[in-house]
Amino acid sequence: MTAILGDRSRVEYLLLGPMTVLCDDVALALGGLRQRAVLAVLLMAADTPVRTDALVEMVWDDAPPPKPVASLRAYIANLRRILGGSGRLVTEPTGYRLCLGADRLDIREFEATVTDGRRRLADGDHAGAALVLARSLRLWRGSPLAEFGNHPLLGQQVHRLEGLRMDAVEGRFEAELRLGRGAELIAPLEAEAAANPLRESIWGQLMAALCRADRRVDALVAYRRAETVLVRELGVRPGPALQRLAAEIRGESAGRTAGRMRSRSRDASFGRSRDRERLTAVLGSARDGHGGVAVVTGEHGAGKTTLASEIADAADDLGMVTCFAGHPARPGTPATPTWARVVGAFGGDADAEGRPAEPRAAAVLAALTAAATRTPVLVVLDDLDRADRRTHDVLDELMSSIHRHPVAVLATWRDGGDARPVRSRTFDRLFGRCDVSAIRLRGLESDAAAALVTSVCGFTPAAALVGSVCGYAGGNPFCIREFARMLYDTGRLTAATCVLDAAGVPDAVSAVVRGQMGALSRRARSALSAVALIGADVGSARVAAVLGVAEHDAAALLGSAVAAGLLAMPTPGEYRIRSGLIWAAVLGQIGGAERAALQGAIAGAGTEDACRSRAFGEIRPTGGVSHRPSRPA
Structure with a gap:
């Protein structure tokens, strides 16, 4: 039964990823695709009237039903019942308006924090810019409004938001570089360059990070890669700024011996003595x-x-x-x-x-x-x-x-x-x-994990905190560092903290997982998504039933996700996401339409109970602390 909200219920509209509407952290059932599209259009113009004819055009494009206005009125009535509150969705003389009031719209928050971060960067507040832009990127759960990819006008909004995200990404990397960081930025910059190979600024930042890590040869190789992509895709060479940077790197390397300068990386290999x-x-x-x-x-x-x-x-x-x-x-x-x-x-x-x-x-x-x-x-x-x-x-x-x-x-x-x-x-x-x-190199033990967390936050963490972070991150140093940094930056990690709410995925981890998933075939991504949604250890036969393929084909698809480092095999023929943090990151990459289709297939394959009990529930890693991914749809 669909919950009806009272006038005082606070609603959260989440569009930066699979479209989700929450009340008290509970996702509301929003109806079919057309009805969800009506809500999406109204949210993109929140607090502004949208004409009836514009709504019809954006929802149905060139193929409206025989009586589109009647259908639209039915959708509006359904949405009013779902959202509750007498003043949330109001009728205007020429159309309809969705009033935010005290409700939260993640797109508005995202736009405000990106603007604030870019202003701080322009003012020279690099630490503040890095913090604010990292906060804005944590709002990004995946491609916005992906389920409406066939709607041209909504697609224009998606393009605008993706451009704003890239501004935030580039601004954050610029701030981090100006703070003296280098080696720890290489992996997320590589992931962004792979996802956005035509962004010259990302290539320039990657080259700068490689130089900061005393890898000048690799920085010049990155320039050659950028040049190859730009010539092949656009028929142009890199712009003057990137060419000047490459020339500076060559000049800095001229006359040097083959020896490296001592590393100035902020990283240290904890627990590897x-x-x-x-x-x-x-x-x-x-x-x-x-x-x-x-x-x-x-x-x-x-x-x-x-x-x-x-x-x-x-x-x-x-x-x-x-x-x-x-x-x-x-x-x-x-x-x-x-x-x-x-x-x-x-x-x-x-x-x-x-x-x-x-x-x-x-x-x-x-x-x-x-x-x-x-x-x-x-x-x-x-x-x-x-x-x-x-x-x-x-x-x-x-x-x-x-x-x-x-x-x-x-x-x-x-x-x-x-x-x-x-x-x-x-x-x-x-x-x-x-x-x-x-x-x-295996996962870190507790002493090494404690030293790593200390290097991030500057104080000695509680033992229970270390067990929680280490377990959720699967002992992986990169994941531990990025997760601890995210918690510290958001004020959830102090010297007195013993138990952690693990909501959220660091943007650096999301970037790496997004790159790893992007390298998989479409069918392999579906197999990985099925494992993530089922949640428990999953056999290839169960995944085959969900995808409607032969078991040996499912095993091959899962094998490619294993090779990518996203799945582990605790026993032969059984698969699970490598850690709670990676699990949350994978869930964040599953679009709304794909999620709904897979959940239906999981239920039809007889795995509905497992999906309900584990897919969005608790993972209990080492130390027994429960963790939930950040508000999946």
Whole structure:
């Protein structure tokens, strides 16, 4: 039965994501798509009359029913009963007006906070701008009004809101960069660049963050990626600002040795002291003339790059010369191949455009050994799982002779959700050897998580708080840091806090999850969404029933979500979202129409009880503290 609200009930209208109307945190049933479209149009013009003919045009476009005004009046009457309150939806001489009064509309709040944040940024209040713009982005739960994608006039409003979001994203990154942050911005900037490859300002901010992390070669690779996209999609080269930034980076790098400046990253690899000791031993062997290879694996956000940066700093302390080569998140080979960047860093030949020519294994080994005759060498190959086969083949050849030279190679490689490295066959071919030091980064223990939270908030947190945060984030350092920062920024984390309300998803985590989901096929995203909505451990047979596909097809779709790092396999054939925080982030990406269709399929497949009990209920991670995602529809 649809609840009827009293005059004094406060309503929350949430349009920045799946369209939801809440009263006392309870979602109201709004009726069918046309009726919801009427409400959406009135909300977009809240407190302003909307003409009847304009409503008809926006709701039905070019295909109105035989008596559109009568249908519209019926929808208005239904909405009045649902929303309650005699003055919420009023009739005007030429149409209708939805009056907000004391009710909340997330779009209005979003617009106000973005305006405030941009004003603070212009006034030089970078800390305030970062805080306010981060708050505005937390209101964004997904594509606004996605269920009305076929309505051109509503689509114009969606385009405007998405542009405003990008202004907030760019403003927040600008404020964070001006506050001296760098390495911790790279992952969310990569995700934004992947989602919005034509935004030159995002590319510029990514290049700046990479430079802040002393990854100038990767910053220039990012410029080449931006140039490639702009030429391919628009037929133009990057604008003057981006070209000047690239020229400044080249000029700053001119005359430098291949060694890195010491990292100025604000990150630290908490709880990784034993891993640092093992990797430092590899450096010591290389200094003594016995080269070696080490590989660090772990899920996204486990701290692989941070640990690799610290080892590069340790190599600097030992008098070694280092080269740090990363690999972009977007598929395809970067404009400058990996080993060409390495050879170029050690003074190798360049082509006519100033880029190092692509070498063979013998040329790479010659460049490394020539450099190593002067001082021992460390080469860091970050995110090597993203590299192409040619890069892997060259490394494979190098590994047969590298032990005879004072050269160390450190690679990082991402794990999937099955605790196995992605592209496992290639990984085993490269690193399945007795002379390779392999280190897997697991979730943080409580002491390390406490130190990480302390680094964010500046005080020692309560033990119960640490257990809550660590459990909800699945022990993942990136998720712990971003979640703690969000709570601290919003005043929900103090020295006295012992129990946390886990509502909300940090925008950096949302950006990463959005990028990971965007890389999946449409059917794989549906399989992932089904697991998120069912909530409990889910077998492939149940997902197959929901999607109407064969079980082996469902297993393959779920497998791609496992490889993306979004699903885990607690037992063979069973799937679950990796953590409570990732679960909330995935739910936030499911549009209203898709959500309704999947919930109907779940009920029809005989999983209705599980969906009701767990999909929007509690996750109880380590420590027994319950957490709920932020108000799903």
